Amino acid sequence: EDQVTQSPEALRLQEGESSSLNCSYTVSGLRGLFWYRQDPGKGPEFLFTLYSAGEEKEKERLKATLTKKESFLHITAPKPEDSATYLCAVQPNDYKLSFGAGTTVTVRA
């Protein structure tokens, strides 16, 4: 069975304090790994798709990386508007996507 585990569950940061979120996974085959951002009361919003080990993608203060067993979401010099829950999802060799429980990030000014 596909499993996605995210850590930590919650992360409190000071504005400007860089950190990383972890997503470890076990799947029968990996079509893609996805990162989403979710604000309270809203649906998840797409951030990145990673397809193969060694791949990296960046968007503003966020950078996602992928290895064969895990992915990291690095937040560089975060701002309060980066506060959200970040979700990781994996897509095995069919159309099913499995999500982790998420990491809730709070950035204090």
Next chain:
Amino acid sequence: NAGVTQTPKFQVLKTGQSMTLQCAQDMNHNSMYWYRQDPGMGLRLIYYSASEGTTDKGEVPNGYNVSRLNKREFSLRLESAAPSQTSVYFCASIEKNTGELFFGEGSRLTVL
């Protein structure tokens, strides 16, 4: 550009009542999904439809049925609601080329 539209946004049911959550997308996507989200458990897949005319069970299908009415619409039905089905339900469709999931705004269901 509406994207993914879910109705209703809020619903309160009594145990044993039935209801249908409606979902429609206007992006011509082939695959559509229904998830439920509970505190501390992330998004759990209930059912998905890889293409028009096909549906498959996800992680937590018990107590639910789905219908892929056409390419645009994918509905989720609770035949006999139970308090354990109190949750926020999200419908989504996927852009095949990028793998990006587009989500609706969610439907908040409370079963008393």
